[in-house]
Amino acid sequence: MRILLLSDIHANLEALDATLAGAPPFDEVVNLGDIVGYGASPNEVAERSRKLGKIFVRGNHDKAATGVMELDEFNAMAAAAAIWTRNELTPENLDWLRALPQGPISLPDFPHVQLVHGSPNDEDEYVVSLGDALAPLITLTTPLTFFGHTHLQGGFFANGSSADGFRPEYRTVGQAESVPLQLKPATRYLINPGSVGQPRDGDWRAAFALFDTDAQVVHFHRTPYNLKEAQDRIFAAKLPPRLATRLAAGR
Ligand code: ZN
Numbered sequence: 001m002r003i004l005l006l007s008d009i010h011a012n013l014e015a016l017d018a019t020l021a022g023a024p025p026f027d028e029v030v031n032l033g034d035i036v037g038y039g040a041s042p043n044e045v046a047e048r049s050r051k052l053g054k055i056f057v058r059g060n061h062d063k064a065a066t067g068v069m070e071l072d073e074f075n076a077m078a079a080a081a082a083i084w085t086r087n088e089l090t091p092e093n094l095d096w097l098r099a100l101p102q103g104p105i106s107l108p109d110f111p112h113v114q115l116v117h118g119s120p121n122d123e124d125e126y127v128v129s130l131g132d133a134l135a136p137l138i139t140l141t142t143p144l145t146f147f148g149h150t151h152l153q154g155g156f157f158a159n160g161s162s163a164d165g166f167r168p169e170y171r172t173v174g175q176a177e178s179v180p181l182q183l184k185p186a187t188r189y190l191i192n193p194g195s196v197g198q199p200r201d202g203d204w205r206a207a208f209a210l211f212d213t214d215a216q217v218v219h220f221h222r223t224p225y226n227l228k229e230a231q232d233r234i235f236a237a238k239l240p241p242r243l244a245t246r247l248a249a250g251r
Contacts, residue, residue: 003107005193005209005218007032007117007148009049010061011039011085012197012247013233015206016048018225019196022176024210030107032148032193033059033117036097037078038243039197040233042085046093055107058100059117059149060124065089066098073124077240084239104145110213114142118149120190126150127190130165137163137188144183145190146211153194153207153220159187168220170203176223183216191218197230204250 004026009016029052036042038061049056061078063069065085074082089097103116103123119125120136126149127133133156136145147155154167168179183189194207201207205222212219231244 001028001109001213002026003211003213004029005032005146005211006030006049006052006196007193007208008034008059008151008195008197009039009045010034010195010197011036011042011045012206012225012230013039013041013044013048014226014230015197016045018223019206019208020052022221022223023208024219026210028055029053030115030146031056032115032146033057033100033103034061034148034195035059036065036085036089037061038081038239039230040237040239042088043090043093045197046089046097050096055105055115056100057103057105057115057117058097058123061085062097062100066094068098077242080240081243084237104142106142112142113144113146116145116147118147120145120147124149127156127192128152130156130163133165133190134158134163137190140188143188147190147192148195150192151195151198151200153192153199153201153203153209153222155189155191157184157187157189159184167201170222173203174205174224176205176221178219178221181218181220183218194220194222198247199250202250204248
């Protein structure tokens with residue numbers, strides 16, 4: 001089975017469209033949360049995400065925009081975007097987002113794979129460094145965890161003798177590209193497909209991944225998208241302008 005892994009779309013319709021246009025053929029879609037927040041197309045992205053598949057975990061921005069979570073842990077820019085999003089969402093989309101399940105959830109038919117937004121131990125925790133990853137990696141009974149939240153494509157592994165982090169290495173800055181990662185036996189992984197709609201690893205292109213369960217290969221992808229249109233929508237919505245400008249820097 002070929003599973004398309006999407007995370008942190010953040011209401012960026014242009015990035016989602018480019019991702020779907022650039023993705024190789026897939027059988028199933030997994031969405032790791034933060035469908036809305038920051039971007040200017042929350043209804044379109046929620047509706048498209050719903051049509052794509054049935055496997056979701058909720059993100060902190062999905063919770064904040066729908067009142068499941070207080071805004072006190074958000075910075076001013078994120079809080080302003082959450083309130084704007086809440087006002088913008090249709091009642092139907094609000095209800096759907098509010099009901100998204102909390103991770104970890106297991107992938108149907110693949111009990112060795114689990115899905116979370118932040119960390120397996122805490123849905124809101126950021127797994128940025130190897131230090132952050134070690135505790136879940138050492139205690140995990142599930143060999144493969146897909147996570148999001150950090151907007152950083154790549155991940156971490158641990159086996160009997162070593163543990164380290166990894167990032168896909170791309171050759172260009174503006175073209176569609178992919179980098180494969182062959183999973184090794186007897187090794188535990190935490191893997192982040194990257195953020196579709198607001199990457200923060202210095203690469204502006206939409207990030208996603210495809211997991212080939214037969215070959216045990218995770219293909220990391222980047223694809224360019226219509227950045228200017230996504231930015232213009234954010235300006236027109238009178239969201240904080242930095243939410244538009246940061247997209248160009250991938251930060
Ligand atoms: Zn996010």
